[in-house]
Amino acid sequence: GALVYQYPRRTICKSGTSMRMECQAVGFQATSVAWYRQSPQKTFELIALSTVNSAIKYEQNFTQEKFPISHPNLSFSSMTVLNAYLEDRGLYLCGARDRGNTEVFFGKGTRLTVV
Amino acid sequence: GDSVTQTEGLVTLTEGLPVMLNCTYQTIYSNPFLFWYVQHLNESPRLLLKSFTDNKRTEHQGFHATLHKSSSSFHLQKSSAQLSDSALYYCALSASNSAGNKLTFGIGTRVLVRP
Numbered sequence: 001g002a003l004v005y006q007y008p009r010r011t012i013c014k015s016g017t018s019m020r021m022e023c024q025a026v027g028f029q030a031t032s033v034a035w036y037r038q039s040p041q042k043t044f045e046l047i048a049l050s051t052v053n054s055a056i057k058y059e060q061n062f063t064q065e066k067f068p069i070s071h072p073n074l075s076f077s078s079m080t081v082l083n084a085y086l087e088d089r090g091l092y093l094c095g096a097r098d099r100g101n102t103e104v105f106f107g108k109g110t111r112l113t114v115v
Numbered sequence: 116g117d118s119v120t121q122t123e124g125l126v127t128l129t130e131g132l133p134v135m136l137n138c139t140y141q142t143i144y145s146n147p148f149l150f151w152y153v154q155h156l157n158e159s160p161r162l163l164l165k166s167f168t169d170n171k172r173t174e175h176q177g178f179h180a181t182l183h184k185s186s187s188s189f190h191l192q193k194s195s196a197q198l199s200d201s202a203l204y205y206c207a208l209s210a211s212n213s214a215g216n217k218l219t220f221g222i223g224t225r226v227l228v229r230p
Contacts, residue, residue: 042222
């Protein structure tokens with residue numbers, strides 16, 4: 001079956017430092033990978049959408065300079081949170097799907113705590 | 116932009132009783148895809164139901180929902196709740212079937228089923 005592994009599951013970083021999270025698709029081709037953030041008391045908010053062989057599209061309020069994303073092949077994507085501050089804490093979720101398939105498969109998320 | 120509104124907070128009910136979680140949406144697109152995702156504790160969000168056909172009931176694992184474009188609704192129902200249905204439920208919207216389109220999530224509804 002289709003699975004998405006996301007790691008690390010939890011991470012703590014000091015304010016002003018950076019952390020990288022990774023997403024691995026198994027059993028299908030991750031043509032499209034979306035990164036979401038769920039801040040405390042909020043729903044999942046799209047950060048950016050990455051499609052292989054296309055430019056990464058960032059949503060309003062999110063930039064490549066802050067959340068650089070790599071999507072080098074059909075099974076892997078990573079995102080870095082640069083210069084993390086308190087407002088960046090939350091659960092980061094990656095969701096991947098194959099071309100022509102409406103179902104998005106999610107990882108278990110990376111919970112970021114900033115101290 | 117797109118938005119999804121669903122029953123907020125915690126829904127507590129007794130095993131064997133019916134479940135109904137409301138979901139309404141707003142979008143400029145005439146053919147949206149609507150989804151219900153379920154997330155059990157420490158697990159990834161998992162697709163429960165999806166639909167893009169107006170007035171057609173879709174069913175899975177005892178749950179059902181019907182997309183009504185006239186009222187922009189996609190309510191989730193189940194005739195008899197089970198203890199294992201305790202989880203977070205997210206209603207989500209996608210503009211079309213094309214790979215790479217984003218999901219807009221509702222706030223999520225936590226369901227607790229008691230014996």
